[in-house]
Amino acid sequence: MPEGHTIHRLARDLRRDLKGDPVRASSPQGRFDAEAGRIDGAAATRFEAWGKHLFVEFDAASASDEILHVHLGLIGKFRRKPAPPPDPVGQIRLRLSSDKATWDLSGPTVCELIRPDRFDQITGELGPDPLRRGDGLDEFRRRLGRKRIPIGAALLDQKVVAGIGNVYRAEFCFLEGIHPARPANTLTSDEAERLWNLACDQLKRGVRLNRIVTRDENEVGTKAGRIAAGERLYAYKRMGQPCRRCTEPIERIEIANRKMWFCPTCQPR
DNA sequence: CGATTATGATTAA
DNA sequence: TAATCCTAATCGC
Numbered sequence: 001m002p003e004g005h006t007i008h009r010l011a012r013d014l015r016r017d018l019k020g021d022p023v024r025a026s027s028p029q030g031r032f033d034a035e036a037g038r039i040d041g042a043a044a045t046r047f048e049a050w051g052k053h054l055f056v057e058f059d060a061a062s063a064s065d066e067i068l069h070v071h072l073g074l075i076g077k078f079r080r081k082p083a084p085p086p087d088p089v090g091q092i093r094l095r096l097s098s099d100k101a102t103w104d105l106s107g108p109t110v111c112e113l114i115r116p117d118r119f120d121q122i123t124g125e126l127g128p129d130p131l132r133r134g135d136g137l138d139e140f141r142r143r144l145g146r147k148r149i150p151i152g153a154a155l156l157d158q159k160v161v162a163g164i165g166n167v168y169r170a171e172f173c174f175l176e177g178i179h180p181a182r183p184a185n186t187l188t189s190d191e192a193e194r195l196w197n198l199a200c201d202q203l204k205r206g207v208r209l210n211r212i213v214t215r216d217e218n219e220v221g222t223k224a225g226r227i228a229a230g231e232r233l234y235a236y237k238r239m240g241q242p243c244r245r246c247t248e249p250i251e252r253i254e255i256a257n258r259k260m261w262f263c264p265t266c267q268p269r
Numbered sequence: 270c271g272a273t274t275a276t277g278a279t280t281a282a
Numbered sequence: 283t284a285a286t287c288c289t290a291a292t293c294g295c
């Protein structure tokens with residue numbers, strides 16, 4: 001589930017359930033015991049998503065200045081459970097609960113307490129996030145222009161743009177008719193701008209629906225939230241199936257160590 | 270019941 | 283380029 005939209009949606013949902021009140025923190029699995037103890041009982045004051053990174057700040061009076069940093073990686077999940085907390089199921093690294101809800105974190109690639117200087121470092125190394133305010137476009141264009149790597153690789157590089165993953169990169173290249181292997185610095189200023197605006201629109205849509213749906217709803221004839229599974233995307237994982245625009249079979253290519261799908265006709269070199 | 274897979278990213282070779 | 287970390291669901295036998 002985790003591309004940028006997931007994390008921004010998570011920040012919003014966690015905020016609604018946990019913000020303000022003292023939060024109970026524990027590590028049913030045990031691997032985060034000591035750290036959980038340090039934030040247990042502190043009031044959570046801020047929930048922020050930066051690309052695929054989630055940060056939770058706590059009231060300085062009730063905790064130290066440490067900030068919770070979570071990165072879900074490929075398989076991490078935050079699952080909502082009712083309050084009061086039920087018996088934990090599976091490997092729960094961190095459980096956060098208020099009297100409104102319980103949130104169980106499993107399988108994160110990063111779950112740690114950090115100091116503010118480290119927070120500055122992590123966020124400072126990220127490219128612009130289409131879901132955060134600011135002049136992302138100029139920065140995105142600048143960073144793309146410095147890369148000779150394939151656009152398919154540049155879109156995965158969190159220093160170029162923060163929050164895009166393997167599904168969105170394939171879908172964005174398809175939607176803009178750009179061959180995934182084209183060097184990033186050969187994109188015109190206009191192409192870069194269209195990619196950026198597309199990312200802003202699509203990630204926002206992803207947050208709203210809490211899933212990736214890139215398919216045009218007029219094309220499917222249903223409202224976005226109801227587009228059936230398997231009908232939501234244009235290219236991702238559709239190897240050999242007919243392109244939804246031109247019916248040519250979708251092809252697969254390996255870029256930046258991951259598989260990527262594209263239409264050879266709609267995305268010429 | 271074991272193998273495979275997953276919307277990630279780093280480290281080693 | 284390959285190995286590695288983290289976990290759970292799914293699939294084939």
